[in-house]
Amino acid sequence: MKKLKVIELFAGVGGFRLGLEDTGNYQVAWSNQWEPSTKTQHASLVYEARFGKENHSNKDISEVETAVIPDADVLVGGFPCQDYSVATTLQNSKGLIGKKGVLWWSIHRILLEKKNPPMYLFLENVDRLLKSPSNQRGRDFAIMLKTLDNLGYAVEWRVINAADYGMPQRRRRVFFLGYHKSTSLYQIFKNKTAKNWIFESGTIASAFPITSTSSKIDSFKITDDLVTVSETFNVGEKLSPFQNTGVLMNGKVHTTKTLPSFEGKGTVLRDILEKGLVPDEFYISENEYAKWEYLKGAKKETRTAKTGFSYNYSEGSMIFPDALDNASRTIITGEGGKSPSRFKHVVQTTNGLRRLTPLEIERLNMFPENHTALEGISNTKRAFFMGNALVVGVVNKIGKSLFDKISST
Template identity: 25%
Template sequence: MQKVKFIDLFAGLGGIRLGFESAFQNLGFKTECVLTSEIKPYAVKTLKHNFEQDFLAGDLFDIRNEFIPDFDFLLGGFPCQPFSAGGKRQGFVDTRGTLFFEIERILKAKKPYGFILENVEGLVKHDLESKNDKIGRTLSTILYKLKDELGYNVSWEVLDSIDFGLPQSRKRIFIVGTKDETANLNVNEKHFKPLKTILENGLETINSDFTQKLFQHFEMEDLYGKSIKDKRGGDNNIHSWDIGIKGEVSDKQIILLNKLFKERRKKHWAEKIGIDWMDGMALTLKQISTFHKDENLKGLLDDLVKKGYLRFEYPKKLVREKTENGEKKYRVYDETKPKGYNIVTGKLSFEINKILDPNDIAPTLVATDVLRLAVPDNGGLRRLTIREGLRLFGYPEWYEIPVKETEAFDLLGNTVAVPVVEHVASQLAKIYSNNIVELIENEPIIVNNIH
């Protein structure tokens, strides 16, 4: 049986490894992981619990080329925060973004047959030079390095886990390469399953002041798919003031809050304030009075500040800072401008920020808020279990995360959908089988003459 050796970088839960091994083993290969790199202690603990691992290393910066065993494939879900819409999107300016160049360093030194790289969808258009461009300069740089400098046949595709029978929409870019052919990553058959197919039943529900307030205002079915956050809006959003989370408010205050949280996003206020537009700006009493008339307007606003629905603050200005790796952007309070009223938008302050619909799919699981997702069960609401989280990513039932809940969901929020990786890896396995195995089988047998 032909053996395929691989290394697993930024391993996390080992999801890329699972999908890779499954795809190659299905074609009759034996697989061997010769090096795993991971720095989170609770991820390392989980990897040791689930896999037999001879060489488990830490920080990739510390792994010198000569210490890396020879291998056939490199697997790497390199850090996504530098390119994620959920982060500051600094790209290669962020030191985590430079970890791609460590991958390049290893590929250049070890010259494996191929690789699988994974990242967030935001990598595709990160650092766009023009709005008409299909990909940004960051991805262009990565592809240039892999194709033109290292000589691989490279392809990439954004794939959504929902198409692989997982009840979660999770779009990720996969970049793959081989020495022989360009892989086709297109999905021919798509399979959809609702959330209820992975949910457990009859578990203990949350009985708190928060959930009691929810059920005082809504029936269970009316909560399906609802988000609870004081940001943006729409029919699927419940605001904290709708259920009096921070204290009861009057009907007048609800009308005022609903107007303010929409108005503060309008771009003309940025020009009047004298700042670069941002999604949610502090508006002064005078500015608010132009779209909401009430004799006691200041009293209504100050009471909402006291209860915590509003914040009285300076507007924020955009700061551009040049670094040797590019321009860095961030916001700071501009104390030269008058203070105004702004919605307190911290969704993580709420016990639950979204109630999932069992007949629909889950949103993209993010490490920062997955603990605040709720599902209906037993006449009430409860949080997702770790097992349900694993199922949302297609992990096998034997897989376990032997760490505390917060750590487990942090790992899940950053992992990959295993069936998606299996699809990607299966294309590489076919190319590898067609080229390498045939090459080995057709090699001439040299017999030494003995005199």
Template identity: 45%
Template sequence: MIDKTLCELFAGVGGFRIGLEQSSTEWQTVWANQWEPGRKSQHAYDCYCKHFGEKDIYVNQDISSINKADIPDHNLLVGGFPCQDYSVARTGAKGIQGKKGVLWWDIRDTIEVKKPKFIILENVDRLLKSPASQRGRDFGVILACLNELEYDVEWRVINAADYGYAQKRRRTFIFGYSRKSTYSISVNLENPLNIINTAGFFANTFPIEKLISLHETILKYDSIADISENFRYDFGNTGFMKGGKIYTTNSIPVYEEPILLRDLLVENPDEKYFLGDNIEKWKYLKGSKKIERISKTGHKYVFSEGSISFPDSINSPARTMLTSESSLNRSTHVIEDPKTKKLRLITPIEAERIQGFPDDWTNTGMPEKFRYFCMGNALVVNVIERMGYYLNEIFNKEKFIDLDDSNENSLEAI
């Protein structure tokens, strides 16, 4: 087996770390980074340090300013990175350069320098379709980068509520593994359909209804810039890339009964969470509407949106929680308190429970609004814990050796 060493990028308040540590006490975080740009107070960083108490390995600095060689060696790199414009520009003799401030390139650079055996990344589900003007380009750029760095990749869009958890939160998860890993040798003995159906990482963590066919394409390109300028592809919510060949389709989860919002509610919430006299404003925000607007160019158009449930049902999982949770806006959860029958917001503890965090995890001195922000920005801890159990099996079977080119496809080498 290899050491369960972890590097957590864009760590927030530690969702990846909590989930993995709940799957095994053997996980050791050797380095983590969190930086909230444009903010004087770094509340997420302070929260992480409050719980884990390791400021020497938890760096509160812009990741783009960090020398990647200074990051300790690790076997698993994780991160929930922002969804941005992943386009690149040609820079003459210097090759390509990612758009300034796009954090994918810092992930890529870290992988290039530190060469972790395994990678788990999380992003919004629309990553696979972005941008609208060149569908699939952004994910194509990511796959091409990982292919050049000699990683194969599985991906899956996972809705936490489909697998028994308390929130309808759809996120793209990317599992990358070095072609020189023991796991790569063993899993790639399977055909792509078997990898996606039964043998792969996501098949063993989040089962799907059996697939009978896949769409295939070759990731052909002369450079990452070529991908950025010309690539488009209709990626499915499930897929696998081996050696630059892509296999993908849309899969159906093997559904599990979710946790209901009513099961997470606190008793006797503070009166400040109740709506009071502004219910009509809430009804307007939640209701359907058609509004005539004028664009920047002077063109008139009608903005329209349908209604959403008001109040939210507590007999189903929560909707996707956003960073604006608790503010007076359309996306904020409003429920009927089962005891008082009055309308109210969810409390910070309830927001933590929806994301699978321990109660009062963010109650570390930050403003209450930022507690909601941190939860809206987080991932579902239970999803990571579930991945962790299978990662433990993978790591326990992994060998320390790196396979050279002459024997990397031979089981006898391991």
């Protein structure tokens, strides 16, 4: 079977590409990376340095004409978490207008306008997507599922914590796959029970085995049009109807809570630390220890807002320094830089306390060594990239599973 061609959107520094192309079964035919808030396109520069400029677009995807994007078998992307509400319908059109700049609608437009839309979708987002927004729990994900249902896709999703399957970082993300109704895999999916696909024969279940604490699978239909879903879905309810695992087929959702099933050896923070000399800039001077300890510690104090309003503030303590015998905490975009922070990682070494190096942060996302090292790219920016990135190993395993399913149909 030939390699599957891939459209990679919101590419960042290429996490999806690395995970998929490492299987030997995928080839990125076209990619796009655009950072709206910066003049210098740092992530795109790294992407081009690693993969070349050919077939790579560094332009706002909402302004890229669909005709420019080549046909491909798979569309992938870790799109930004935004407000996905539907503003209005277009007259005399199947299209929709979501809020301006919301990039989900760029995915929708590409799928809608392409004469030969991708047969498979492989998308990623933060796990709170299943519960957003706070005043209408689950609405955003319902809009996405209904959108894909209208476009002829069946969907499966799972919230995966990479560390639950032996990877070095506790990073929880929702991954979802779409199967177009024209594919053989869609027909196989359609003829399985929801329970069978979720627990046994599904693409994600084959890559990341699960168990369950309950045999109960909740089912409900999303039958309303998109505007109605946007305005009324789950109004007045405190909890989202979407559990961490589920499927959508022909407008019907089946969802349940699952637990990871993994018996292998896990990678821990100690395993990814550099063995040689680490530059002095990453070490914390002893006169800064108190600041770090305060930020990492438990607090109960009265604070005053800029408006003059006083309020009680409290938060629990964090492990300080970070435990070396466990997978790391989640890397966030603010991981880089010298300033003391509650959320940055600090490790104890024989030479004292220090922050993580860019290479170590890359290892936590299972990127190649020094993938983001490039002239003109600061260590702080390299950490920022990894805060936005995904764990490559998760993409790799799902990619292998998807190719195996497709090639066996």
